[in-house]
Amino acid sequence: MEIDLKNITVIGFDADDTLWVNETYFREAEEKFASLLDAYETKNTIDQELFKMEIKNLELYGYGIKGFVLSMIESALELSNNKVSHETLNKILDIGKEMISHPVELLDGVEEVLKELSKKYRLIVLTKGDLLDQERKLKRSNLLHYFHHVEVLSDKKEQNYQNLLDHLEIKVDEFLMVGNSLKSDVLPLINIGAKAIHVPFHTTWQHEEANENETNGKEYKTISELKELLKFL
Amino acid sequence: MEIDLKNITVIGFDADDTLWVNETYFREAEEKFASLLDAYETKNTIDQELFKMEIKNLELYGYGIKGFVLSMIESALELSNNKVSHETLNKILDIGKEMISHPVELLDGVEEVLKELSKKYRLIVLTKGDLLDQERKLKRSNLLHYFHHVEVLSDKKEQNYQNLLDHLEIKVDEFLMVGNSLKSDVLPLINIGAKAIHVPFHTTWQHEEANENETNGKEYKTISELKELLKFL
Structure with missing residues (x-):
């Protein structure tokens, strides 16, 4: 599916299984x-x-x-x-x-993609999980300097995203989220009017899986690896 | 010790053992x-x-x-x-x-103090620990509406505070921190040039105790209960 990305000024990246193996x-x-x-x-x-x-x-x-x-x-x-x-x-x-x-293992092309995109967009990290653990991984990843902001959320529901965009004064139609989980990184964003790109990881925790009813008719784009982002951003 | 609070526009509150029992x-x-x-x-x-x-x-x-x-x-x-x-x-x-x-048990006078101070100052919560756990306690406390911002930090060292004040665009000399831990809520603030008020809780975890060498000559005020804040703020 083609989605319109011309208004995008801020890109949010999920971290686990989007930037690095988890x-x-x-x-x-x-x-x-x-x-x-x-x-x-x-x-x-x-x-x-x-x-x-x-x-x-x-x-x-x-x-x-x-x-x-x-x-x-x-x-x-x-x-x-x-x-x-x-x-x-x-x-x-x-x-x-x-x-x-465990050492942080970056996924293929992450550094290259962040380096390129950080020239044209404000990049932020939006991850969930344990605060200390996520901060530690970000530090070990040596990717911190590409990001304007890092937010560790306790959950990734529509309200969590809406609150964060409000707090950072980001307009919803200028925001694109990129992540491996349909349930956490794609659907809630589309439901609040933002854009989302799905980059599936080969393994998904059962709890993060979304079914066809939830995804039907929703406008998001799926790419097979992060590097593809550079083709249209 | 008397400290000069006339420039203060933002007050940060620790949560555990400052707003509620922990x-x-x-x-x-x-x-x-x-x-x-x-x-x-x-x-x-x-x-x-x-x-x-x-x-x-x-x-x-x-x-x-x-x-x-x-x-x-x-x-x-x-x-x-x-x-x-x-x-x-x-x-x-x-x-x-x-x-x-466990249900949240507010400390004496907390609601009254926040209600009064929120009329004149921007109030924020700065706590450390488990993100989900702290968010849950804040929700259960019914105090959320008094605060402009809530930040759960992985640690409370000078750099954590400095980063946060930069991020929130708060000038260090306009910031007052109130909390029960000399080590986490008072000393790092004074060391970066902010103000701090110490409200001891009757129990302090050994790891949070500060010794005389660390506190000697540092300018902070100690009060015996939160309500005393209203006498000079």
């Missing part, structure tokens, strides 16, 4: 978690139960690694019927610490 | 934690070991309840030499969930 590490952590508990349940059941636990705890813990680790621990106790070894629990804590300390 | 719940959680583990160590040792664990993990986990719970779990495994019961681990998870869900 979901992959969660998938790897889930793999390790399932192996640690393979004496108690099938991999399939473990995956499903952990996902249910995360969703159950989402309102309390929010997004991010720490809440994920707490859900893994609770899930390990439950799945093993309180038989899980202390060694396994310590390993779960270690999985979390490794995730937090 | 540290008390951490102390209560530590009490519960020590009782749960009293078969393994003395209360004193448990307190000390938990504190050491929190400090060791602070760089990774940052401030907030989720990191605290992860440190309690790691500490329970370590203190019990991996003998802690699964029931106890489940109770530790519950302690965290109760803390997150």
Whole structure:
């Protein structure tokens, strides 16, 4: 679908899985978690139960690694019927610490795209999750100097975006959001009258998936990699 | 000490233990934690070991309840030499969930003070910790409408404050910070040339304590309760 981008002055970038790899590490952590508990349940059941636990705890813990680790621990106790070894629990804590300390892996073309676009547009980062964790990744990414503003949101619903655009005095029709999640980076923006470009990442957390009903008739553009942005911006 | 407040146009309030009770719940959680583990160590040792664990993990986990719970779990495994019961681990998870869900208890006079001061000054909230948790408390507090801006910082060092004042275009000599922590709410402000008022809370986390060397000769005012602000602002 073609969308009209001629009014755009500010571009917002999602960070996790748009600028750098993130979901992959969660998938790897889930793999390790399932192996640690393979004496108690099938991999399939473990995956499903952990996902249910995360969703159950989402309102309390929010997004991010720490809440994920707490859900893994609770899930390990439950799945093993309180038989899980202390060694396994310590390993779960270690999985979390490794995730937090993981080096930042930029996605292909990110630096080039930001460098070019920062000459013509105001660029901002709009991410959700753990504040400290996101700040740390931005610092490690060496991308901070391309951005006029960085905002870590507790969630990415229409109201969160609207409040932020108001606060930064950005007109909604001058704003383009770029991100990998239809649910968080595309649909809420279109619903408030901004523009959005979808750059799918090969892995999407089940909770971030959007269905056809939600996307039907919505005007956004999908590109296969970030570098394509330079063709029309 | 008397400080000159005539240039002040913007007042920043810390939130935890300045607007509402917070540290008390951490102390209560530590009490519960020590009782749960009293078969393994003395209360004193448990307190000390938990504190050491929190400090060791602070760089990774940052401030907030989720990191605290992860440190309690790691500490329970370590203190019990991996003998802690699964029931106890489940109770530790519950302690965290109760803390997150706790109703907000405003400190004495908060509503009155904010109502009065919001007529003459721009008020902002500057807090640190977990983004979702702080947003939730602000919402539950019913105080949001008094504030022009809310900022949750990952830390409260001089640079964090300076960046924020720059971003909000607030001149440093027009800014007054009010908070309960000498280390986080008072000293960094004075060091960058702003003003600060210290309102001690009866309980201070060891990590937030400042020593005499740090405070010596610094110009800030101490009041015993928030309502005193109305005498000179």
